[in-house]
Amino acid sequence: MxxxxxxxxxxxxxxxxxxxxxxxxxxxxxxxxxxxxxxxxxxxxxxxxxxxxxxxxxxxxxxxxxxxxxxxxxxxxxxxxxxxxxxxxxxxxxxxxxxxxxxxxxxxxxxxxxxxxxxxxxxxxxxxxxxxxxxxxxxxxxIDNSDEAYLILKNNNQIVYANSKARLYLSLPTNKDEPINETFLEVVAKQYHQMYDSQSSPLPIDLTQTKLPRYLVRPDTETAQAFWLRVDVMEMSSESDEKLLNLRNITNTILANRQRWTLQSQISHKLRTPLTIIRTSQYVLENFADLTKEEIKRWLERIDTGGVRLQTEIEEILEYVNLSTITQTTLVPCNASDLLLNITTIKDRLNIESVHVSQQEIENPNKTFIRLSCWAIEVILTEIFSNAKKFHPKGTPILELSVVMLSSDVIRLRISDDGLTLSPEQLEKMWMPYYQGEKYFTGEKEGMGVGLSMVASLIWEVGGTCHAYNRTEKKGVIIELTLPLVK
Incomplete structure (x- = not known):
């Protein structure tokens, strides 16, 4: 032959x-x-x-x-x-x-x-x-002159090749003749929060899964913003035990679109109420000629109150825009008391009537600081609360919220609603950029709302986690967040 x-x-x-x-x-x-x-x-x-x-x-x-x-x-x-x-x-x-x-x-x-x-x-x-x-x-x-990072790994995750950009991202020796004695996972663990799977939980990283991308997050510091890498894995061939890894810097995409989304969210939620007050009062004054002087005075006072509130909200939004390019660690961290106040503020703003709050194991809320700023906490809670209202069959959710100090390092925030039960696929992918966030980046808006991927990105950057699961005793979803504390 x-x-x-x-x-x-x-x-x-x-x-x-x-x-x-x-x-x-x-x-x-x-x-x-x-x-x-x-x-x-x-x-x-x-x-x-x-x-x-x-x-x-x-x-x-x-x-x-x-x-x-x-x-x-x-x-x-x-x-x-x-x-x-x-x-x-x-x-x-x-x-x-x-x-x-x-x-x-x-x-x-x-x-x-x-x-x-x-x-x-x-x-x-x-x-x-x-x-x-x-x-x-x-x-x-x-490859060495590429704007993206590439590595070749053996089956034991040993790095056998890393281009210049990969060496920069992973702080590897610049001399290519110098051996790299640590595995890829060991190198990553020194600088980045763990890569996250579709439930946003830290993995033991399984690089045999090549269909979905992984994400690495290096936390922000006082001098640098958080740094995001998307990790794609490709098998070299069926006969080879090597894998090609592509590390793509998506920091600007994540942060720019988070800024855009949070600005839209802030405008939507903060300005709707005062504008409604002003427009309703104006309508009454224009269409009801038989109002008494006292009634006219009260409606004018409502317009004035709405205007003051509108001005305050606009100033807060402008402040957010100014702060949105600053790293989390340079902002004042939110304490547990501010967290509870935020809950009340957001409840009133979104007109959610029933929010039951409990807290455990927090001896001194004023001195227990979360490694997130107050504006970040507000963004996170606003998104979760508004989703609970939007997807509730009647638009009147009953929320149960508990704040528990799990250790000296971590607070757990658990939010339960009585709305819809989600499919396994929705639960599996609801936080991930590849499911919603990256579609949002290209202008596609679908699913439960791209805000949850933005919420996850804020929490991952400080080393926290996000989980979602259906309630067992009745319909509804439980959102569970672990938030690191300032040490």
Whole structure:
């Protein structure tokens, strides 16, 4: 059975009998054989095929093998193609001329079948290896100058290659000859919060899952904002134990769209109530001519109250816009008392009548600080409360909210509603950017509301977690957040 061709051999000889002999000797050896009958045809076919080896007869009319060899070496595309020149057994002068013309090796007539096969096999393998090294050098140059980070991992997650951007993101040695003794997971754990799965829980990271992206979050500091990486995994081949990882910096996308979303949310929720007060009062004054002076005064007072409240809300929104580019750690952290006040404020703003609040294990709320600013807490609670109202069958949810100090480092915030029961797919993917956030980034709005992915991004940046599950005793959903405390 004929082997699958792996190398192309171009045979150049003006004698049909010699071409036939070489064809018989080399068939079934795994080569793609091509033939040229003269020097000019050899140059044309070499340019067309870029063969792995050229078997070139010296003695040919019009253009001999030496001239063909010199022209091949003068062509930048063909200069590296190995050339084996065919000479007579004791033709020392031809060999010297061949060396000067640029030949790589020689075989003698009459052919020794084993020598011929061995020389072609050796030189074709060397040429393919050289080409591989050349292509690898090109690949590394392109990858090293890429704006994205790439790594190659072995099955044990050992880093065998990291381009310059990956070394920057992971604080690896800049000297590529210096060995990386830690695994990818060990390197990541030093700088980033764990990668998150579809339930937003820290993984033991399973890089065998290649269908969905993972996310790395490096927390913000007093001098730098949070840093986000999207991690995509690709199997190199079914026969290889290596994986290619692409780390893409999505920080600007996450933060810019969070700013846009939170601004829209703030405007929607904060301005609706005072505007409604003003417009309702104006309508009454314009359409009811029989109002008494006292009634007119009360409606004007309502307009004035609405205007004052509108001005206050606008000032708060403008303050948010000014603060939204500042890192979380540079803002004043929210304490447990402010958290409880926020709950009441948001409840009133969204006209949710029933919110039952309980707290446990918090001995001094004024001195228990959450590693989130008050505006971030407000954004988070506003989104969760408004979702509970929006998706409640009657628009009148009963919310149960508990604040529990799990340890000196963490507070758990649990919010239960009595609305809809969600499908497993909705529960699985409701927090993730690839499910909603990235669709939001491209202008698509669907699902339960892209705000939950924005909520998750705020919490992940400080090392917290988000969970959602259906209630068991009745319809409704429980949202559970763990919020780290300032130490």
């Amino acid at each position: 004929m082997m699958k061709p792996t190398s192309t051999v171009l045979i150049v000889d003006d004698q049909p009998s010699m071409r036939d002999v070489l064809k018989r000797l080399l068939r079934n050896q795994g080569y793609e054989l091509a033939f040229a009958t003269n020097g000019q045809e050899a140059l044309t076919k070499a340019a067309e095929l870029i063969p792995d080896v050229i078997l070139l007869d010296v003695m040919m009319p019009i253009m001999d093998g030496f001239e063909v060899c010199r022209r091949l070496r003068a062509d930048s595309t063909l200069a590296q193609v190995p050339i084996i020149m065919v000479t007579s057994l004791k033709d020392r002068d031809s060999r010297l001329r061949g060396i000067k013309a640029g030949a790589d090796d020689f075989v003698s007539k009459p052919y020794d079948i084993f020598e011929l096969r061995a020389r072609i096999e050796t030189i074709s393998k060397l040429n393919r290896y050289r080409r591989l090294l050349t292509e690898q050098a090109k690949f590394e140059w392109v």
